[in-house]
Amino acid sequence: DADVTQTPRNRITKTGKRIMLECSQTKGHDRMYWYRQDPGLGLRLIYYSFDVKDINKGEISDGYSVSRQAQAKFSLSLESAIPNQTALYFCATSDLGSKDSLYQETQYFGPGTRLLVL
Amino acid sequence: AQKITQTQPGMFVQEKEAVTLDCTYDTSDQSYGLFWYKQPSSGEMIFLIYQGSYDEQNATEGRYSLNFQKARKSANLVISASQLGDSAMYFCAMREGDYGGSQGNLIFGKGTKLSVKP
Numbered sequence: 001d002a003d004v005t006q007t008p009r010n011r012i013t014k015t016g017k018r019i020m021l022e023c024s025q026t027k028g029h030d031r032m033y034w035y036r037q038d039p040g041l042g043l044r045l046i047y048y049s050f051d052v053k054d055i056n057k058g059e060i061s062d063g064y065s066v067s068r069q070a071q072a073k074f075s076l077s078l079e080s081a082i083p084n085q086t087a088l089y090f091c092a093t094s095d096l097g098s099k100d101s102l103y104q105e106t107q108y109f110g111p112g113t114r115l116l117v118l
Numbered sequence: 119a120q121k122i123t124q125t126q127p128g129m130f131v132q133e134k135e136a137v138t139l140d141c142t143y144d145t146s147d148q149s150y151g152l153f154w155y156k157q158p159s160s161g162e163m164i165f166l167i168y169q170g171s172y173d174e175q176n177a178t179e180g181r182y183s184l185n186f187q188k189a190r191k192s193a194n195l196v197i198s199a200s201q202l203g204d205s206a207m208y209f210c211a212m213r214e215g216d217y218g219g220s221q222g223n224l225i226f227g228k229g230t231k232l233s234v235k236p
Binding site for chain 2: 033040041042043044045048058059088090092101102103104105106107108109110111112114
């Protein structure tokens with residue numbers, strides 16, 4: 001079984017609809033992230049969470065909200081979807097493990113959710 | 119200014135040959151980590167290799183090695199003995215140190231599409 005799972009894998013929705021993307025992990029990592037990828041671009045950070053009570057905005061948080069329901073679960077919501085939120089969305093996790101500093105952490109990604117907003 | 123620059127939008131390599139994918143970065147932090155990820159056509163992001171700013175030796179992971187030139191701020195990925203399965207997008211990414219940029223932000227380049235020819 002995959003360590004980081006995302007549901008749904010594909011979703012088509014209409015403008016104005018509320019949608020939730022879910023992420024679960026079995027890696028036991030404390031830190032979780034949501035990114036979006038647009039064609040021809042790298043990934044951009046939407047939100048990140050260092051533990052259940054610590055949630056932070058990333059580079060492009062407008063129009064999104066998140067919920068960290070448990071150490072293993074991190075959900076991304078689009079309250080009122082718009083077409084320019086059409087993208088590939090990734091969840092990622094990380095943990096210090098044997099490393100000393102945050103910059104040494106490797107982030108491990110889920111399989112992604114393809115979202116199309118009509 | 120871009121923090122991560124990948125100047126090769128696309129590259130071709132003959133099967134069994136070596137290929138170098140370029141990455142330059144821009145940071146004023148002394149502590150940072152550099153990462154390479156592979157994204158096959160199926161969409162998932164696969165971690166390949168990590169190099170820390172204080173690491174004196176170039177990182178290696180199987181057929182992947184990182185040519186780290188700190189003074190030039192470059193972190194090129196070298197793939198030896200290319201295989202057809204290496205055809206994918208490759209992303210260079212950086213995470214800046216604890217006292218520099220955002221603690222959560224993995225900054226990505228726009229990627230290089232590698233095509234391996236039989």
